[in-house]
Amino acid sequence: MTEANKNFINFNFEHAYTNFDFCFSAEVPAQGITAIWGQSGCGKSTLLRCIAGLEPQVKGELSINQHCMQDKQNFVPAHQRNIGYVFQQGALFAHLNVEENLTYGLNNYLANNKANSQQLTFTLESLVELMGLRYLLRRSVDKLSGGERQRVAIARALLSQPKLLLMDEPLAALDQQNKQALLKLLEQIKQQLKIPILYVSHDINEVCRLADHLLVIQDGKIVESGDLNSVLASLSQYQWMQEQVGVVLQGQVVANIADWQLDKINCHGTELLLANTRAEIGDNIRIRILAKDVSISREQQAQSSIVNRIACRIKAFAETASSTNMQLQLVIEDNQAESDDAYLLSTITRYSLEQLNLQINDLVYAQIKAVSIVS
């Protein structure tokens, strides 16, 4: 294997339960956040459990950075895998207080590896600080709120010094306010801690906000895998995911137009006006533009209620699951950086495609009806 293949997680799991069988096989980068997305009951948590070694009856292969965890001959048990796991409800130890919960995995790591606390990647001090746990340390875990439980659970998992962190819908049990707070923390973890994370979720908004890579699971199979935008574009092949096709773009808030209560966002060289960003000038935000919200015009019509119009060139056409519609890939014309990220998707009818006589490389205007801010 080449050096480049070294930082990958490779897995292949196959099993038939009485009423559910699955075959999960993929290679994902061992960096950033890889989201595992699918409807409930599709088997995404099972995949996570297999990777953690919690389903020893499942046959398969798993290697992380070329370290074999499981193959036909070998099975490294869960407690020797060095993979952190955050459960949906936290799974905190009820007989220990918060601090004892936090140090449980840390002490195991120190004992198992005969290490001393100077060699740690994640220290108690730094995680207590990052996750805002100082005021909770002496508290008993049954006195914690849902959000606090998850913060403790995440910090506890990280303190066991894992090479990989698995998160199974860590926000599912939380209310909206706690969810937002925890999402912000997860973004900080992603930026500051440099640990690869596999993140299971059924919520596309969480996925768009956090993920760099995306695996889509349907009925016990991985149907799509790749970087976030290429997977989001490919969803048009699936009937049940038509609504979710779109792109996620990085932007920066550059101005605040107080008269109209709008924020100006610089996004890959072009400017968008958005309402209710709740962001400060200079903030980096992620925005999501769905293909169904982008319509195409030949002229730069000034006479329209649509605020955001962007000049684009047509790069590609693609079939969709619906025989009425086609999907267009549009490269943003003003984009100086010419990075691959700077494109939009638009779903239009075959009829419009014919009427407008659209061809590859044509200059068109993308009219964006709605933009959602994911962070």
Added chain:
Amino acid sequence: MFALTHEELQALWLTVKLASLVTFILLLISTPLAWWLAKSRSRFAPSISALVALPLVLPPSVLGFYFLIAFAPQGPIGQLSQWLGLGSLAFSFTGLVIASIVYSLPFVVQPIQNAFSTFPHEQLEAAATLGASPFKVFYSVVLPNVKVGLITGAVLGFAHTVGEFGVILMIGGNIPGETQVASVKIYEYVEAMDYSQAHRLSAILLVFSFVVLLAVYRFQKKVSVTGRD
């Protein structure tokens, strides 16, 4: 009033010795058995549960009768004990211990089993992903969480063995220092119409049993109120 005779002291001592030994062995047997019953999806598990619970419903005389048959020199346990060089088990302390283990088994297994089955399985998995070996998981996570069940089981097993009468009468008889426990001694006094002696020994058992149960319930209440102890 509490000036006990030598025989009475001997009977009380024998009772405590029997109950302690039985409780100790029962904890060793019941913990893995309760774990298996709580976690197993085997189709034999309901049958094993029923077998364990049998002493709850069977009259002690039935249990004692079968033990008498089994302990006889031609019986299965009798042959085994002779082969092992233990001699006959009927009318011996060892025989009492074996019969008491079976007799008190459900009282120890059931509280432990309840504690295991209400204990969230997820915490075991969490401990494993945090680098704890199965042995470490057992003593650092499982045991502290089922402590109430273990203590309840131990106390109930002890108390129930102290209160044993029918089985002992059937297989142990009434040999001072060997099989004459307090309950049998009281029976002997009553048969001899010696009520004042029977009163004394009965009062001791009554107070003892009350104190033990009071301790158990206070402990359970304290744990369920505070969540910790």
